[in-house]
Amino acid sequence: MAVGTKEALNLTNKRDPELTRRRLLKAGTKLFAVKGRDGTSVDEICQASGVNCRMIYHYFGSKDALYMAVLEEVYGRIRELVVKSEPKPPSIAEYIDNLTERYFRFLQANPEFVSILRWENASGAEGIRQLDLDNFRGLYFEEASSVLGEEAGKQVTAEKSLMIILSCCSLCGYYFSNKASLSHVFGTELNDKDFAEQWLTHIKQVLLTYYAD
Known part of the structure; x- marks a missing residue:
């Protein structure tokens, strides 16, 4: 049988x-x-x-432990994407461009993560607060500060590095979290592939302009 x-x-x-x-x-x-x-x-x-x-x-x-494992896996994947593998980027502009590109594409390919983040924010980040993110945080910001501060004549503080990374996460994340409602509000289909590419280009320009100031 x-x-x-x-x-x-x-x-x-x-x-x-x-x-x-x-x-x-x-x-x-x-x-x-x-x-x-x-x-x-x-x-x-x-x-x-x-x-x-x-x-x-x-x-x-338990179910809660499975949920935590899901969060840990997602943040592990983000770490792999964001922390560059190259010993040194060709230019600071390219580093910012690549950082934004990789995070945007990650969110684009993983809508579940965007949705889980919405639930997390609604709960006051109840699950994320239980994660040990010291290693993730250290590699993420130390590398950014180091790379962004390499350009001659630039004094890039940890605060400015944070602002660049936070702007990247916010501008990418807000688009994917709110494109359905904003499409209706503004009467424009923000889920359109061409618009997504335009928004990605805009984010890069904003970050590069801020870095240049």
Whole structure:
């Protein structure tokens, strides 16, 4: 007799623990983005992932721990994107351009993260406050301050580096968080691909202008 789909998934999960964990993370990410942490049930995660509910407790301990694992994974991916791999950028302008480009493209490709951030902000960053972001924060800002301060004749303080990075995050994030409502308010389709590219170019110009001051 052929093994049913559910049974086949269970067999696969038993043979590949990492795949099981990835299924749970993927399903959790999608559901948390739509319904928030409190609005998402363990049963919904299990149904969406095709994984036995016991596995949530086996791999993560609880639904809340799974949620925290989702946040940790996302911030790990941002760290990989933002912290440059090159020993030295060709120019400061290119560094700012690349920083903005990578973060914008990340948000564009990961709408779930934008939605989860909305839920987090509504809760006062309840989940994010539990993350250990010291390493992320240090690498993020130390590198930016170092690179932005390399250009001859420039005195770039930590505060100015923060303003550049915060402006990048804010201008990119606000667009993706609010484009649906703003499209209606302004009577313009902001979700249009051409407009997205125009907005990205505008953000880069704003950041470069601020840095040049």
